[in-house]
Amino acid sequence: MSILVEPPPSDEVAPFWEATRRSELVLPWCRRCEQPFWYPRAVCPRCLSDDIDWRHASADGVVYAASVQHLPGPGRDAADGPYVVALVDLTAGVRVMGNVSRCAPDEVHVGMPVVGIWHPLSDGRQLLQFAPKE
């Protein structure tokens, strides 16, 4: 799968991107709220605390919403054909966006269990993606 728009890593979430180099998902946790949040940032979106911990999390989840892109979106090539963009509710308690691959696009449905997989980026970081749970 071509990924031409690579995510620019913002300084405040360096622990997240560094962990992806080890194929590890870490989520930002607010030490005050004792809850993870998404998207990663340096300030808790619930209480505005800047006391943030980065904790290992499972990348397993369930598809919350899914759409097959029949024409190429940003960074994609028509030659790649249709692909799925989904929102996935991770068991770790946050909702993230990701592509679901390793199955036919039309097989992806709301409620489908998925597991995290990693797609390499040009600078050694990796992008979280998903595949159907076996």
Added chain:
Amino acid sequence: MSEHTLRGAAAIVGVADRTSPTGVVDLHGRVLEATMVREALADAGLGVEDVDGICYGGAAPGIAEYLGIHPKFVDGTMTGGSSYEIHVEHAAAAIATGLCEVVVGVYAATPRGDRARKSGGGRGSPPPGPNPMLEWEMPYGLRMPMGAYALAASRHMAVYGTTSEQLAQIAVDTRRWAALNPRARYREAITIGDVLASPMQASPLHLLDCCLVTDGAGAFVMTSSPRAVDLAKAPVYVLGAATCTDHSMITTMPDLTVTAGAVSGPAAFKDAGITTDDVDVLMGYDSFTITALLHLEDLGFCAKGEGGAFVEDGKLGPGGALPTNTNGGGLSYTHPGQYGMFLLVEAVRQLRGECGPRQVPDPQIAVAHGSGGVLSTMGTIVLGTGAAL
């Protein structure tokens, strides 16, 4: 907090818009904006020398300078397509509290003409520099904005059993209105089958589930209710107004089946002292068929999840129980990118009885409900005739 602080304090007294069946408008930029302001002021029977407030979806000093005005109320709120409903809310509040007396709001965008002029044109490249959407969504290739709405539609279908046929009915009925509007971009009748046979863009949304890309512009003029009664046209009073935003990126929308309109809608209706039964014309932002369906539920015209069944009988179309998007909507009339101005203009014209073949019989209450971003920011305006005051 007191209630009904805005009810009836201010009125829309002039409107204008410029669209074309070709999708291309001959003017662009500041000239187009100034033309809209001049026409809206003429519609009101006012001159530019009367203006002491301005609303603009972006930096307002530039347009104020171009118009040669020195406003003492300046609102540059930019929330996408709902900006213009929120401008009406803010202008009503400013007028009600005496900050100013005559406010103009204006919008223009010409994405089609810009292509020919090779001046950019707004579609394609993402905004420069690191930002959350670029870091956490763009890598996944979601087509924007339609992909975000497609995700919402997929969720609504999975949770409530809403069908593509039900969504298509909205496009069909909106086109029936457009057939009555000589200035609409598309006027030929379509069927549910036509919608379902149109190319899939981002499932479950087909091409005919999606709004147009056209040039277009519009403006409104507002003033205090005491001053409004002496002007050229019957005043259209602002009876209620409310705003709510609950996310920017689709990933952070709390529930993809419930918009912030579930907050702004009931609040505006309460402000106006009305219920859904009182609404004679609904102008509900239809960037996509799913957008319009969510508004019906969130504003309370039907229960959450029942929007599909609600629209099935064609009640949104001409002769139906809930005349909706009577100009032909963003789906068939015009959609230059931020469609909220056109909701207001059509609501005002319906309440004045100026709509010719598509005129709803004797409406007293119209609602303009704007949606901005990716179902992100909702602005609800309840408008009424003098009889509704």
